[in-house]
Amino acid sequence: MDRSNYLRKTSNIGGASPSYDRTSPADIERYAKKLVGLTTRKFIPQAIIDKFEKNKSVSLKGVLGQLIEEYYFGTKANNYKGPDFEQAGVELKTTPVKKLKNGNYSSKERLVLGIIDYFKMASEKFDESDFYKKNEKLLLIFYLYKDDNNFLDFIFKLAKLWKIEGEDLRIIKDDWLKIRNKIKDGLAHEISEGDTLYLGACTKGANAESTRTQPFSGQPAKQRALSLKQGFMTDLFNRFYIAQGKKKVDYDSERVIKNIDEYEDGFTFEDLVIRRFNGYIGKTTDEIYKKLGLDINKHSKQFYSELARRMMGVNTKKIEEFEKAGVVMKTIRLTKNGKTKEDMSFPAFEYKEIVEEKWDESILKEQMEQRFFFVVYQYDDNDNLVLKKVMFWTIPISDLDFEVKKVWEKTIAAIKEGKYNKLPKKSENFVSHIRPHAKNKKDTFETLQGGREVKRCFWLNGGYLTKVVGG
DNA sequence: GCATGATCATGC
DNA sequence: GCATGATCATGC
Numbered sequence: 001m002d003r004s005n006y007l008r009k010t011s012n013i014g015g016a017s018p019s020y021d022r023t024s025p026a027d028i029e030r031y032a033k034k035l036v037g038l039t040t041r042k043f044i045p046q047a048i049i050d051k052f053e054k055n056k057s058v059s060l061k062g063v064l065g066q067l068i069e070e071y072y073f074g075t076k077a078n079n080y081k082g083p084d085f086e087q088a089g090v091e092l093k094t095t096p097v098k099k100l101k102n103g104n105y106s107s108k109e110r111l112v113l114g115i116i117d118y119f120k121m122a123s124e125k126f127d128e129s130d131f132y133k134k135n136e137k138l139l140l141i142f143y144l145y146k147d148d149n150n151f152l153d154f155i156f157k158l159a160k161l162w163k164i165e166g167e168d169l170r171i172i173k174d175d176w177l178k179i180r181n182k183i184k185d186g187l188a189h190e191i192s193e194g195d196t197l198y199l200g201a202c203t204k205g206a207n208a209e210s211t212r213t214q215p216f217s218g219q220p221a222k223q224r225a226l227s228l229k230q231g232f233m234t235d236l237f238n239r240f241y242i243a244q245g246k247k248k249v250d251y252d253s254e255r256v257i258k259n260i261d262e263y264e265d266g267f268t269f270e271d272l273v274i275r276r277f278n279g280y281i282g283k284t285t286d287e288i289y290k291k292l293g294l295d296i297n298k299h300s301k302q303f304y305s306e307l308a309r310r311m312m313g314v315n316t317k318k319i320e321e322f323e324k325a326g327v328v329m330k331t332i333r334l335t336k337n338g339k340t341k342e343d344m345s346f347p348a349f350e351y352k353e354i355v356e357e358k359w360d361e362s363i364l365k366e367q368m369e370q371r372f373f374f375v376v377y378q379y380d381d382n383d384n385l386v387l388k389k390v391m392f393w394t395i396p397i398s399d400l401d402f403e404v405k406k407v408w409e410k411t412i413a414a415i416k417e418g419k420y421n422k423l424p425k426k427s428e429n430f431v432s433h434i435r436p437h438a439k440n441k442k443d444t445f446e447t448l449q450g451g452r453e454v455k456r457c458f459w460l461n462g463g464y465l466t467k468v469v470g471g
Numbered sequence: 472g473c474a475t476g477a478t479c480a481t482g483c
Numbered sequence: 484g485c486a487t488g489a490t491c492a493t494g495c
Contacts, residue, residue, distance in 0.1 A: 102495080302493080305476095330476090347475070426486055433486090439473085440490055454489085462485095478491070483484105 022075070023087040025137060025161055032139055032159035035072065040064065041152040044071045052152060061151060065094045068141065083134050090137045090161065096145035097157060097237050105157075105241065107233035108145050110202055115225045118214040122183045126173050131226055137163050142237055160240045167260050168198065171321070174268045175199035179226070186217035191224060194369040194394035197269060197325035202227045203360060231326040253318035269321060270392050273373070276312045277390045284384040285377070304331040308375045308390075327371045327392070332469055333385060334378040340462040340469070343426075348437045348455040351415050351447050359405055364458055368395055368404055376469050393468060403431040407458070418449045423456065431464050 020031035041049060044067050069075050069084060069092060083091040096108040113135045126132055139161050143154040164172055175196035182191050193200040204210075204225035211220035228236075256273055257263065263272065280288050285307065292310050296303065308329060309319060322329065333341045346367050359365060372393045377385040395404070407424045411434055414422045423434040438444070438455035447453050 302476095342478070345476070435486095436488060436490090437475090438490075441488095443473095443490090472495105474495090475493090476491105477493100478489100480489075481487085483486085 020073075022073075022085055025085075025088045025090050025139075028073075028085055028088055028090055028139060029159065029161040031073070032141060032161075035068070035141060035156040035159055038156055039153050040067060044152075049152060052150075056150070064143075064151065065092060068092065068094060081130055081134065083137070085139075088137075090139050091135050092139045092141070094141045094143060095233060096154070097142050097234075098145045105234070105237055107230050107237055109233075110200065110227040110230050111140075111233050112202065112204065112225045112227045115204060115223065116179070116183075116201060118183050118188050118212060118221060121180050122215050124180065126176050126180075129176070131176065132164075135164070137161065140236070140240075158237065158240055158244070162236065162240075167255070167257060167263075167321075170260065170263055171197050171269050171325075172199045176226070183214060184216065186214065186219075188212075188214035188217065188221035189219040190397050191221070192369055192394055192397045192400070193229075194371045197321070197327070197371065198229060198232045200227050200229050201225070229324070229326055232324045235320070235324045252316045253320045253323055254314045254316040255320045256312045256314055257321070258313075273312060274390055274392075277387070280311050280387050281389065282386060284380070284386050286384065288387060304375065304377075305329060322373070325371060327373050329373045329375065332374050332376045332465060334376065334388065334466070334469070336379050336381065338378065338466070340465045343433075343435070343459040343462045344465060345435075345437055346458045346460075348445070348457040350445050351453060352445075355412050355415055355448060357412075359408060362408065364404070364408055365400065368400055368458075368460075370394075374469055389469070391469065399431050403429055404458075407432045407434070411458075415448060418447065420447070420453045426459075426461055429461075431461060433459055433461060435459050 021027040048067070048071075073085075073092070075084065083089050085092070093111060093113075095111050097105045098108045100106055114131060117130075120130065124130070139159065141156060142158045142160075144157045145154060176199055178196055179191060179199075179201050182188060182195070191201045193202050195201070201224040203222050205223040210223040212223050214221045256276065257269065263269075267275075280291070283291070285304075288307060288311065292307075294307075294310060296306050296310075308331070309315070309317075312319065319327075319329075321327070330344065335341055346364065349363065354363075357363065374391050374393055376388045376390065378388045380386050407429050410424045410428075414420065414424075424432075426433040426435075434456050436454045437457035441454055443455050444452035445455055
């Protein structure tokens with residue numbers, strides 16, 4: 001279909017004008033906003049609708065952005081390295097949000113911004129990188145995803161031009177540098193999405209075995225793409241949505257770094273967070289409590305996490321940067337002789353669901369690959385808890401892709417055989433094991449064999465954690 | 472009512 | 484003292 005034909009078509013959409021100035025970011029945004037409330041079906045040619053209706057197994061997902069470019073904006077999708085709207089420097093991205101049971105919206109997934117060329121990125125500077133030049137200004141078009149719906153009928157929820165800037169830019173740039181430095185060090189094969197905060201290097205490929213060569217090592221590395229993390233996308237959507245006055249949501253989250261001026265040269269977000277604890281290391285919880293002048297309940301289960309947040313200068317339940325980065329804060333308590341008191345649990349899994357998963361897309365991998373923030377206390381001779389250290393941590397990719405994967409595979413094999421007493425025990429692997437995680441014995445999930453078994457989950461072994469925190 | 476984080480109890 | 488099994492407590 002040629003463009004004039006397309007223009008005639010789009011001119012009928014809800015009174016939308018087909019014309020916009022493709023050299024102007026603001027005008028592109030204005031035109032994009034007219035998509036809100038529409039579905040793809042409204043502006044693509046009947047022939048394409050027919051094609052997808054005929055074969056519903058074909059997902060429109062991969063081509064949704066292209067259809068918008070071609071039939072709504074009248075620009076051909078390009079393979080050119082720069083942004084889609086070249087003169088305006090604007091890159092178009094469509095991305096799904098889902099509505100949660102409580103009525104809030106959350107991003108359905110991370111936003112992929114481009115495959116990493118390990119050879120190219122290794123020698124780039126951030127400001128002149130392909131990534132930054134292409135993605136500095138994004139036209140984000142969010143659509144509402146529904147499980148039972150045809151892609152043609154997903155409703156566009158929000159369109160917004162967003163520029164990477166301010167505190168976000170600080171963190172994204174540091175993330176980018178961290179990834180680039182790993183490539184420079186010949187460690188592209190050890191990159192993990194959990195290494196970084198907002199910008200993650202997620203695996204991307206036809207299958208888990210899609211690999212590429214890297215410049216400074218003979219080791220093949222998984223094919224990866226730079227992407228904005230799911231938590232970050234959720235935050236973006238909600239901020240825009242609230243700004244439009246569509247909905248009042250009390251976020252109850254506060255930043256650790258309130259002002260960008262708090263960043264000093266060479267200090268990353270993580271450095272600044274760790275520095276917040278400097279005055280408290282070596283103090284007992286009581287001393288910290290008094291020093292902070294708190295009036296929180298000492299016997300509450302939330303006491304330790306609240307104490308940690310207050311030391312960071314955050315008064316809300318949620319920490320904005322942690323939410324956006326998907327950082328999980330955990331309190332670890334060590335005994336007098338430096339061992340972790342407890343193993344660390346993950347959410348219980350459904351027997352019938354886990355057997356359908358592939359490792360690379362598994363829930364467990366996603367959960368374990370997150371970045372953790374450990375607040376480590378140790379009991380002293382008087383049985384007081386003393387703040388020992390704080391640290392960010394991501395499980396090394398070898399422990400995850402080898403050890404944890406083994407445990408995960410054994411688990412699935414045992415479930416398939418119906419041998420629920422043969423699930424991997426702590427003694428079988430030094431990183432992880434399976435244990436019950438339930439209200440009581442009656443708290444069960446259905447099994448593959450039609451019976452019921454107590455809810456169980458994966459645990460990180462206390463001994464492994466002891467090693468990690470250097471107890 | 473349930474998910475989640477945290478912790479206890481028992482027996483070797 | 485540790486592995487394993489079991490359960491508690493809180494908040495949404």
